[in-house]
Amino acid sequence: MIRFDNVSKRYPGGQEALKNLTLQIDKGELVFVTGHSGAGKSTLLRLIGLIEKPTRGQLLVDNRSTRGIRKGKIPAYRRDLGMVFQDHKLLFDRTVFDNVALPLVIAGMGHREIGKRVRAALDSVDLLRKEKQRPETLSSGEQQRVGIARAIVGRPKIVIADEPTGNLDPELSLGIMRLFDRFREIGVTLLIASHDLALIGQFGHRHIALSDGVLEYDSAAEAKPASDAY
Amino acid sequence: MGNYFTRHLQVMIASLGKLREAPLAAFLTITVIAITLALPSALHIVIKNALQVTGGWAGAVDFSLYLKPDIDEDQARTLATLLDGRADIAQVTLIPADEALAEFAALSGFGDAVDALDENPLPHTLVVRPLAGLSADASALLKQEMDSLPETDIVQLDTEWVGRFQSMLKLVRRALFMTAGLLGIALLVVIGNTIRLDIQNRRDEIEIMQLIGASDGFIRRPFLYTGFWYGLGGGLLALAVVGAGLILLAGPVSELAGQYGSRFSLSGLSAKESAIVVGTGLALGLGGSWFATARHMRRILPT
Numbered sequence: 001m002i003r004f005d006n007v008s009k010r011y012p013g014g015q016e017a018l019k020n021l022t023l024q025i026d027k028g029e030l031v032f033v034t035g036h037s038g039a040g041k042s043t044l045l046r047l048i049g050l051i052e053k054p055t056r057g058q059l060l061v062d063n064r065s066t067r068g069i070r071k072g073k074i075p076a077y078r079r080d081l082g083m084v085f086q087d088h089k090l091l092f093d094r095t096v097f098d099n100v101a102l103p104l105v106i107a108g109m110g111h112r113e114i115g116k117r118v119r120a121a122l123d124s125v126d127l128l129r130k131e132k133q134r135p136e137t138l139s140s141g142e143q144q145r146v147g148i149a150r151a152i153v154g155r156p157k158i159v160i161a162d163e164p165t166g167n168l169d170p171e172l173s174l175g176i177m178r179l180f181d182r183f184r185e186i187g188v189t190l191l192i193a194s195h196d197l198a199l200i201g202q203f204g205h206r207h208i209a210l211s212d213g214v215l216e217y218d219s220a221a222e223a224k225p226a227s228d229a230y
Numbered sequence: 231m232g233n234y235f236t237r238h239l240q241v242m243i244a245s246l247g248k249l250r251e252a253p254l255a256a257f258l259t260i261t262v263i264a265i266t267l268a269l270p271s272a273l274h275i276v277i278k279n280a281l282q283v284t285g286g287w288a289g290a291v292d293f294s295l296y297l298k299p300d301i302d303e304d305q306a307r308t309l310a311t312l313l314d315g316r317a318d319i320a321q322v323t324l325i326p327a328d329e330a331l332a333e334f335a336a337l338s339g340f341g342d343a344v345d346a347l348d349e350n351p352l353p354h355t356l357v358v359r360p361l362a363g364l365s366a367d368a369s370a371l372l373k374q375e376m377d378s379l380p381e382t383d384i385v386q387l388d389t390e391w392v393g394r395f396q397s398m399l400k401l402v403r404r405a406l407f408m409t410a411g412l413l414g415i416a417l418l419v420v421i422g423n424t425i426r427l428d429i430q431n432r433r434d435e436i437e438i439m440q441l442i443g444a445s446d447g448f449i450r451r452p453f454l455y456t457g458f459w460y461g462l463g464g465g466l467l468a469l470a471v472v473g474a475g476l477i478l479l480a481g482p483v484s485e486l487a488g489q490y491g492s493r494f495s496l497s498g499l500s501a502k503e504s505a506i507v508v509g510t511g512l513a514l515g516l517g518g519s520w521f522a523t524a525r526h527m528r529r530i531l532p533t
Contacts, residue, residue, distance in 0.1 A: 049441070051532050072445075079443030089438045106444045110233050150442065 001027040001158065001189045002048060007057035009043050009213075017043035019213040020057070025191065027157070030184040032200045033193045035210035041193040044210070045160045048191065049083055050074050062157065079107055082151030082188075084161035088143045090135040096122065096146050097131040103154040121153040125179060141172035148176065152183060159183060161192045165199065173199050181205075238451070245455035256460075259424050263464025263511060266417050268471040270410040271499060271507050275472065277402055279496055293376055294386040295356040301381050303327075306354035309381050313358060318372055321359040327352045337490065353383060414514060421460055421518025422525075425453050429526045441532045450523040454516060461515020465508035472499060472507075 002025040009018040018040045025031050033041045046052040047059055050066055059066045062080075069077055090099050100121055104114045122128045125145035135143050144164060151159055161180065165173035177199060180190050184205075194200060200207055209217035249256040297306055303326050314322040330352045335344040358376065360369055369387070377385045429436065439449050476498045487494035499507065 051441070075440075075443045075445040075448075077443075078441065081443075083441055085441075089434075089441065091435055091438060102439075103442050105237065106439070106442065106448055108233055108237065111236070 001025055001029070001062060002191070003058075003060040004044075004047075005058040005060070007047065007054045007059055009040075009047060009052060010055045017213050018047075018054075018210075021213070021215055023208065023215060023218070025189060027189055028184065028187050030180060030190040030192070030203070030205040032203075032205060032207045033191060033210065034195065034197060034200065034207065035216075038212075039210040040213040041210055042162055043213075045162050045191060045193055048158070048160050049081060050077060075106075079103060079154060080156055080158070082154065082156040082159035084144075084147050084151045084159065084164045086163035086166040088135070088140075088147040090143060090146055090150075092135050095132050095134060096127060096138070099135065099146055100131075100149045100153050103150060107154065117153055117155075118149075121149040124152070124182070125149045141168050141176070144168060144172075144176060145179070148179060152188070157187075157189060159188055159190045161190070163193055163195065165194065165196060170199070174202065177203060241451050242455045242458070245452050246459055248452070248456065249459055256463075259420065259460055260463035260467055262420055263417055263460060263515070264467030264471055266413045266420075267464060267468035267507055267511055268475075270406055270413060271468060271472050271503075272475060273402070273406045273409065274503070275476070275496075275498060277399065277406065280399070282497065283494060293358040293360070293373060295358060295376055295379075295382055296384040296386065297354045297356065297381050298383045299353055301354060303354055305381065306356065309379070310356050313356065313376075318361050318364060318368060319358055320361045323357040323359075325355040325357060327354050330355060414510070417464075417514045418518045418521065421457055421515055422522040424460070425457060425519040425522035426526050428453060428456060429522065429530070433530055436527065436530050437532045440530070446527065449527060450520075453523045454519050457515040457517075457519025457522075458512060459515070460519075461511040461513070462508065463511075464515065465511025468507055468511065469499070469504055 002023075004021045004023040007018055007021045008016065010016045017038075021040075021044070033044060035041045043052060047054055047066070048061060050069065053067070061077075066077075091102070094102075097118055100118045101114050104117060109117075119128060119131070122131055125148055127142060127145055127149065130138065130142065135146060138146065144167075148161075148164070151161075159180070164180075165176050168176065173196065177192075180192060181203060184190055207217070207219040208215060297309070301309075303324075306324055306326070310322045310324045313319055327350050331344060331350050334352070335341040338344075358372075360372055364372070373385055373387050376382060436449055476496055480496050483494070483496050
């Protein structure tokens with residue numbers, strides 16, 4: 001589903017965020033990505049989201065090399081991807097319903113179908129009763145759930161989440177992770193970057209750890225983490 | 231396809247709603263556009279009415295044949311009929327001496343002085359209008375022929391004035407095009423800058439849209455419709471400004487024309503000309519917003 005072949009990413013300032021990363025993620029897997037700040041977690045997700053391009057190596061998503069995707073085709077590529085952000089990235093001048101509906105509106109879907117899908121997505125994150133509210137009236141956890149509903153409303157095959165529980169208390173964080181786990185059960189492939197090893201430990205899913213841009217640990221390879229610092 | 235048009239309609243209405251959120255700023259922008267469009271429109275009306283006042287180009291090259299004092303009205307009428315039959319003359323009008331004197335007395339304000347005269351000093355006059363499109367050489371030849379007629383005392387053709395008038399009109403027309411062009415560029419800049427500020431204010435929203443898969447066209451659409459509303463509002467307000475100006479000037483112009491015995495009244499923009507003003511506003515609104523979005527959206531990349 002997602003394959004990194006010796007992928008490196010060097011930013012214009014000279015910082016090498018990823019170094020010769022080779023990694024395979026299969027369809028329907030939920031993979032936690034951990035690492036200290038600057039380890040390369042976000043870069044890994046940004047490469048999948050085509051927010052960045054690899055400096056070297058090849059990244060294949062759904063058997064398609066991201067290098068061959070032209071600029072004009074990036075929006076269509078992103079519409080097949082669900083993205084969840086630590087800072088939620090919601091539009092505060094629109095209702096919860098309108099925020100969640102946005103990917104479907106962009107895709108040109110019909111009004112009735114949008115209504116059905118948005119309500120189903122909001123129901124899955126337990127926010128159906130708040131569809132008419134504006135995001136600023138919601139708690140941080142609720143806002144994150146709106147972001148998740150928006151990420152899954154287009155029924156993407158892949159969901160990437162960058163520190164989705166970063167600002168949430170442990171109980172809310174657990175709820176969010178359980179939500180992601182439910183998406184995995186219906187065949188969605190998920191990559192979740194997180195600092196929270198304790199939270200991750202409550203789920204028996206694959207866990208990879210990055211350090212200074214290098215893949216340091218992959219639970220699928222049954223190696224031990226080199227450090228428990230993150 | 232239905233969804234596509236529905237979305238366009240929704241964005242169109244939403245863009246109008248966005249303008250209503252900052253009504254003063256929107257009104258000021260629309261006013262600037264309106265004034266910028268109204269200036270060349272008003273200049274165009276001035277030229278149009280100037281042409282109407284002078285009776286068009288043909289009227290500007292009329293000859294005045296002042297006949298000799300011993301020619302009576304019947305002889306003058308016979309000569310007028312004779313000249314009217316010529317192929318190079320469109321029309322001949324006889325102004326009898328008595329009629330000319332009466333008109334002079336009425337319009338000059340020297341009525342009492344004229345009454346004091348023992349006899350009419352004015353001759354019978356023929357106003358000869360050459361055929362439209364007659365060349366300068368043919369006009370000169372015609373004038374020469376008129377001059378050589380035995381009944382003719384003086385032939386007056388103020389070609390110098392006509393030449394000056396033509397040059398002035400050419401200059402005004404050229405100035406109109408240049409002004410319109412420059413004002414058009416100014417409008418593009420004004421609209422482009424307004425849209426640029428709008429893009430800056432909505433930078434976060436644009437980034438989010440990009441992240442969730444919106445195409446450039448989708449993101450650009452509300453800004454283009456904002457430009458559309460600015461252009462439409464500016465065009466319509468320009469028509470209102472020009473219309474109001476005409477209403478304010480109509481009275482004094484009619485009064486002035488009346489003092490010269492004319493029924494001239496100001497004519498405004500025709501339906502076609504009005505459509506051109508609104509269409510220009512729309513084109514500049516859309517053009518300005520297109521350039522602004524093309525230029526500034528390129529710089530916004532999701533972070």
